[in-house]
Amino acid sequence: MQGKIAEVFKSIQGEGPYLGKEQIFIRFYGCNLKDCKFCDTELSSFKEYQPRDLLDYLKSYSDCRFVSLTGGEPLVQVDFLQELLILIKKAGYRVYLETNATLPRALGQVIDNLDIIAMDFKLPSSTGLRDFWAEHEEFINIAQEREVFVKAVICNSTTLTDIIKATELLAHFNKNIPFILQPDTSSLTRELMHKAQKFRIYCSEILSDVRLIPQMHRLAGVK
Ligand code: SF4
Numbered sequence: 505m506q507g508k509i510a511e512v513f514k515s516i517q518g519e520g521p522y523l524g525k526e527q528i529f530i531r532f533y534g535c536n537l538k539d540c541k542f543c544d545t546e547l548s549s550f551k552e553y554q555p556r557d558l559l560d561y562l563k564s565y566s567d568c569r570f571v572s573l574t575g576g577e578p579l580v581q582v583d584f585l586q587e588l589l590i591l592i593k594k595a596g597y598r599v600y601l602e603t604n605a606t607l608p609r610a611l612g613q614v615i616d617n618l619d620i621i622a623m624d625f626k627l628p629s630s631t632g633l634r635d636f637w638a639e640h641e642e643f644i645n646i647a648q649e650r651e652v653f654v655k656a657v658i659c660n661s662t663t664l665t666d667i668i669k670a671t672e673l674l675a676h677f678n679k680n681i682p683f684i685l686q687p688d689t690s691s692l693t694r695e696l697m698h699k700a701q702k703f704r705i706y707c708s709e710i711l712s713d714v715r716l717i718p719q720m721h722r723l724a725g726v727k
Contacts, residue, residue: 507584508533518721574602579610589617608642627666659688
């Protein structure tokens, strides 16, 4: 089985609680939410890999054993991912999955070989898309078997109603799951930070670990 991979590179994690950690990024090609406006990177091409060939490529970064699966949406290629994960876990890598958290069944297929799940809440007022609360609920129910944290992009259109819904959903599962509010880097102003800070204060009354962290890799202009 072959997987479509847009790129593989080593860099520093630019988001969330693992900020600054060195990782090998495997950027999967393709996403099920094509109209979402918060993509880091325009993915216009890909290379096809057999799982074993991709593992060999990872091994060329001999000084790093921490892999970030990102995209695109890695879970779109779940059968390939399942084969790949068996190999990379056997080889001793720590695995971090970056996901839009809308494909819970696919997560269930690979959860045993994941270490850390960085899941997004796609807030309808931020994305302009329909809501994914039902998918996120099913997803987090499975993800909590592993280390998990949740991120949400905060932009000028983000509403308190969505923040309340996100907070209630998290609190329903576990108040200690970290919730990362991520101000949109492309429109980062003092006003937006102020708004995000107000949301952080609201969420912190209910959840125990709420953090305000912009996307540092984009601010620093690195990949
Ligand atoms: S869900 Fe993530 S990968 Fe998919 S289009 Fe949106 S930002 Fe890009």
